[in-house]
Amino acid sequence: MPAGSTSVSAAGQSVAAHSVQGGMHYYAAPPPQKPGPVVALPAAPAVFVGREAEADLVRAVLRPAEEAAGPAAVVVGAVAGLGGVGKTALALHAAHHAYRLGWFTDVVFVDLRGYDPDPLTAHQALDVLLRTLRVPAEDIPTAANERAGMLNSVLSALGREERRVLIVADNASSSDQIRPLLPAGDRHRLLVTSRHTHPDLGARLIDLETLAPEAGVELLRATLDAARPGDTRAHDTPEAARDLAAWCGGLPLALRISAAVLVLDPGQSIPGLLAELQARRSRIDAIDAYTHLTGTQRALRATFDLSHHLLAPTHRRLLHLLAISPGPDIGLPAAIALAGEPQPAVLDALRDLTRAHLLTHASSPTGSRWSLHDLVRDHNAYIADEDTLTADAEAVVRLLGYYAVTADQADDHLRALPGTPVPDVFADRAAALAWFDAECDNLLTAIRTHPSPTTAHLASCLANYLGERRRFDEAIAAHGLAAETSRENGDRDGECIALNNLGNSLHEARRSAEAVTALTAVADIYREAGNRLGEGIALNNLGNALLDVGRYDEAVTAHTTAVGIYRELDERNREGRALNNLGLALRAVGRLDEAIAAHTAAIGIYRETGDRHREGTALNNLGLALRAVGRFDEAIAAHTEDLRICRASGDRHGEGMALNNLGNALQGVGRFPEAVAAHTAAVELYGATGDRHRAGWALDNLAFDLRGTGRFDEAVAAHTSAIAIFRETGDPEAEQWALGNLAATEELRGQQGRRRRRFLRRRA
Known part of the structure; x- marks a missing residue:
């Protein structure tokens, strides 16, 4: 009933609305001979935003049976969520709205104070409700079960008078507080708010999240x-x-x-x-x-303290440990390592904390994960004293140890050649990648916030994964920290591993001059120490960086030396990698036949060792060398085979490279429509994998295809987009190249326009 209006009760008495008593809003006149409707409800929030969808869910629970779309089996709605998330505001907003629509003649409110030191018992709550419904104090029974029976008797009597009652029970902490308040029948409704989820009440559960x-x-x-x-x-x-x-x-x-x-x-x-x-x-x-x-x-x-003090000591301890653990969330195995407790106890605690809305649960391909709201994390991180600091440190060490061991096992799958035995912790390479996907942010946070030999090793375990996922900025930060940590701890080998990974990441991020510095230092350290394998690895990586900064002859020397070292050590697969890179350097200095021979030899080694992924890389590079000498059909065959390998292994970035180079080879034999399709797909794949720079090259190549099909306006647009990308990514040489190509295309477009105008004049 709207405030300020009147209505007629079942007894024919006029009931005035809206007076304020004791901070509550009452929509009732002094009681007549037969008491009329009672609406005792705190004021609705003056500002209510961002909860429209949740308010609709609550209204669906409160809707009377005759207005509901389906059967009205649910008479209880339970709004659950974190302390301070707005549960009471939502309940009051919905209750006032339902009353104004005329869905209820009576609305009563009870604050169960479930998280206060002295919460209301169900016995006390029944007393509050019965008094609010105008049952004389002397008639209220003293026994709890009799009070519950009286409430249902009162509600049944009101129902026979065509009255509908909404009970709002705020701040419940247990089902025992709520169960005696459940109304019988489908006429009345009970709306509960709680920081816990109560699945045992048969209620419509509405979980309230934080605001977007x-x-x-x-x-x-x-x-x-x-x-x-x-x-x-x-x-x-x-x-x-x-x-x-x-x-x-x-x-x-x-x-x-x-x-x-x-x-x-x-x-x-x-x-x-x-x-x-x-x-x-x-x-x-x-x-x-x-x-x-x-x-x-x-x-x-x-x-938050009110929620915290109700937890069991073991639950409080786990919540504190989760709050100080690195990263945004945690999986069950990591939580077990952190707690140092058996799985059943940890899992039960995680579920209880989730039911209390102190944790958020989510499913992932690797299993369940739990996270804390930022403010819950902040609250629980600082609940500690000197006695717990040592135990906290030990818990974090256990967690970091679990991360390092498991990351090492996952990395074994990423580095393994076909047929090589790997730890059976993960079913296959895809499972190892999925674990890295789930845990990567936690691992990077651990490296950043807990520098130690363990996290330095953890960074090395992430190198292949971060490279495959092209997360180079994060890799640079992680490997830089690992190098610094290893240096401070006097770990020369660890420093070299970190610097080598840092150099590779800098190279991939197109910071090649910095990569040359890092990798030169690594090669020198390994050479002085007499570590031939380490020197070969560093030289092979150094050659790639030298190639990118235009020091081609030095790149040839570095790769040639690496090939010799690997042959000396009988490192066949690594020899293939060095030969493949040597081919790129030889092509850069114009020694094309030698480049073709180097790539062909690398392909033979990869087929011998069963390394299909690197075989695809070598086929791609062979195609580039073949195209450079005009052997376009062979180049097309090489790029097509590389494309097949990339698609089979799910290497989307490699697929983009194969398509881009295939399109260039197709250009060479005038197959422009096929080249358009290849380059268009390459642009999309580079965009999906976040490689803006290569997307620019694919766009510039696409422009040539479009020009070849006479689509000059589209070609101009593609050149223009490429120029913008090169400017954005800071490659002035590529930008100048694309500007020159744009000028040539615009000139051809102008010539085409002039020819068309002459043709039309002759025809006229």
């Missing part, structure tokens, strides 16, 4: 505007508002406290407030520092 960034910003804007219409601070600094919403973790309580600070001080800017908050050690302490100024009833730390 846009909704968080809108909450700030709406709150400021509601307090002072025309307050444009959130509109004037949208990026700062978004950063503040993100810093608050999308938690409505934190956002409302921050907004209250801004309302209190109209001169405070959002960037200024954010800077003050970020300057404090803890997010929670930073926000709580302002609660006494804003008059906010609940502080964040107190809100």
